[in-house]
Amino acid sequence: MKLSDYVIQYIKENVADSIFLMSGGGIMHLVDSVGKSDIKSFCCHHEQGAVIAAEGYGRIKNVPGVALVTTGPGGTNAVTGMSGAWLDSIPMLVVAGQVKRADITPRKNGIPIVRQIGFQELNVIDIVKPITKYAVTVENENEIKYYLEKAIYLATHGRPGPVFIEIPLDVQATEIDPDKLKSFTPAELKQKDLDLDNKIMSKVVELLKESKKPLLLVGNGIRLSGGEKILWQVLEKFKINAATAIFTADDLVTREYPYYLGRQGMPGNKAANYAMDNCDLLLIIGERMQLTQTSYDYDKFASQAQKIMVDIDAGEMNKKTIKVDVKINCDAKLFLEELYKQDIKLNRWDVKVSPINPDNYPVDSKCLNVFKFLEQLSEWPEKFDIVTANGMASLAPHQALKISRGQRFLTNAGLGHMGSGLPMAIGVCVADYNKPVICSEGDGSIMLNIQELQTVLHHNLPIKIFIFNNNGYFSIRNTHLNFFKKIFAADPSSGVTLPDFSKIVPAWGLAYERINNDSELSKLKKVMECQGPIVCELMIDSNQPLLEKWSAGMFKE
Template sequence: MKGAQFLVKALEREGVEVIFGYPGGAIMPVYDALIDSKIRHILVRHEQAAALAADGYARASGKVGVCMATSGPGATNLVTGIANAYMDSVPVVAITGQVATNLMGTDAFQEVDIFGITLPVVKHSFLVRTAAELPEIVHEAFRIARSGRPGPVLIDLPKDIANTVAGYEFDANGKGEVTAAPSNESIAYALELLRKSERPVAYVGGGVGMANALAELKTFIETTSIPFVATLKGLGSISTKHELALGMMGMHGMKAANHAVQESDLLICIGARFDDRATGRLNGFAPHAKVIHLDVDAAEIGKLRHAEAPVAGNLRDSLKALACQLNIEPWRRKCLAMKEATQWDYDAPGSQVYAPDFLRRLSERAGENCIVACDVGQHQMWVAQHFHFTNPAQHLTSGGLGTMGFGLPAAIGAQFAFPDATVINVSGDGSIMMNLQEFATLRRYELPVKVVLFDNSALGMVRQWQELFHDRRYSEVDLSDNPDFALVAQSMGLTSFRVDRRQDVDGAIDQLLAARGPVLAHVIIHQEANVWPIVGPGKSNSEMMDEVTL
């Protein structure tokens, strides 16, 4: 058996069903071995999309996503997707072909040091030196990718190793994974802080979903009655319609969420990392609060904000141990009153489509089990603000890296994970152009992904910042020469239609949801529509700007 066959057999052994990739010279032995495998290979049209589709597949399914590319430019095209998975702690295994070992270090054709290039953006990486070690490397790569705080792992496979004939022996027995439980001391002190607190707020991050701690979080929240806020990635960890849900916090968070955090005397940070988009100016963040920080990754605790009670360990055990009844009724009532007083207003002047209202209606009609994959920009924030989620795996969004072009490949990955699910890609006219070629992938596999493209003929979020914080000095944000997206989509095999009047929104949503194959709704919105509220650069979350949009 050849090394490439070892690799494929090892991937089968890990339960891999789908690989997103693109072939080329150095990875050809693996593509040859895949012909005889039950693993399904999905041919994307750019390697970046392979990595992002694997990311979307992993986020939606909870399994490890796998992507593959050849050496050189194939490998470097994966890098953005690998970095995206790293920043959002997504379990992905990336396999790259490499030139033969005798050519490595000679600047050979399509040789690049992808091991070195990806060092800062992988959880771990392997350069395969012998075919015999491949089964163990693959097993280790999957274990590392999904254990503790998940992340991407790279396997770089030289072509001669892939072609080497060797025997296959591997026994994975006894190589399980254990995530440490929190210490009794840390739990005891955290409980003491909880019981002394009068104004606690739970700050819920993406780690909760990754730890499969959704049920434990719900029990913790409902036992303690602590109002909670969510980060972008934490949305849906408990239903966004839960009575105690104050909404997303941070730069574009709900006012009630930010005010509650700012007034709190105890912040229970659960699987979050005090990201600057969530905290605003760090030294003005939750200024009166002590912190209990629950995280599986001890390196996150105390990295940006001192935690009076650090609780390192798996979140399921930590949340179970901290669920206790508290007497905080006046604070709970105050938070709910703030929430009631600051509900979204969907009335907007004019007759153009109002994106928040479109998304609210789409969310109501698409049902609680739909999956939404966003790109990055204003539309991403509108989705976070106005879509309803009951599980974080429904909301695929590039939180840490902020990768424009993430949404369409991620939607493709999610659709392969759940072929019967309603999968929606919400994008903008800037982002869609970053991976537009993947319309061809939708057509090839007849994926019924529903693309909602908000088009304001501008790089909207950058335009908004230039308007608000750069004295309206607009620099390189005009996209008024966009192609006709509906025509482009049609030429690539999608059904498409244009929506530019508010009165047509309900009909457009019906058409979108009824489509059997890939479909694009090209939705024209006002160029000066902004995302509100916003916390300006260098400001604390107490200083939210709000304004009626056009």
């Protein structure tokens, strides 16, 4: 059996039913094997797009999304997508090409003796090692099964993340006997046992019983551990006030839960941040507590509370940005299962949650008020999955969009890279069997991966792409105004011009709509009822006000 055929067969049978790729000479045997296989393939137009699509797929399926990229520049173009998956703990497998073994530059003391021998040869392994759980070059064809099994195990166990397997061109073409291949056994890793200590759980129970103002902060580690169902059982049993970490876990607790306070973090909802400033016990489960959650005034974060933190990665509980009183290095699902067994009657602490009133955030009457748009989108009866990029296209929806249980709401929080919304929406749509997906992109952001509109068109993916046209880079513009009292490299007046989407989108052959102001919000119905892909441009005031930015201690009483 040809090795490249074995790799694709292994992926189809053990990892994913779809693969995202951009072809190249350095992976010609693997690409040919994809073509011969019945695995579903999606040819993207940039490796970054392919890898971010794999991230979206992995987020929906909770299995590694798979991307196939070529030698050299294919690997370097994949770095941004892998970085996003690394920071947000998303399982992913990236398979890359490499030049023939005979053309790989020899090393002395681990350092290449010259910069390059083979065409497009590059030491991508050392580039991606810091952003992957495992990165390896397959030099012995009889170890391909071992490398695949080990990579997938590492991608999906412990704290999930991306893995990278590089296969030289001649190795791809080698004939192998699958029955004689070396296998991987997890026992060889000698991993630490993360069982939950009974004494620790007793301490948690004691603190919860004593608390007058308990608060639960929900993180995406709960979903990664498969703990969504038990989370809701815990919520319904203990009726604890809960907030979700904005951007990472906003689809884990939703408006159906009566004690949901909203999305917590610097750009988050007031009720959630008020509770953070005033709780006397904070239980954090599956959230790594990046600065978005603690704010840059992290010394004041939840200063009145004892903090219990449950995380699969012990390092996250020992950062300078958060002081944890009870550290529990444990799988989130396992902790929730044990917590559910406990007999605890919590003190009821009522926190007022006020809806966002769009009229409190006025804009030019010629423009669309983003909060009025999100208010109408929230009430659409069909609950489609939602993907956002960054900037206002992410901030405003995560502040105001109301979603329902079972609806997914996805953003890359750790890297927050421009251009991520469109390719991630492609992966989500593929993973969800071509169900409609809402994609929230910025007019500046979409330019980084606008080529993937062709991928959407080719596969007729029913993605509703909302372009937030706020005349350039909203976040960068505001940062420059706050720090320098002037703007540069952020809008047309300072060097950044953007295309006329009303011309470029129809030229692509895609349906197009534009909502200019509040009076045209009736057009939303046409967009939402469109059966195929459609782009809707939202003409938003460049001075659109958003929620007040929170800093730790701001609402402390």
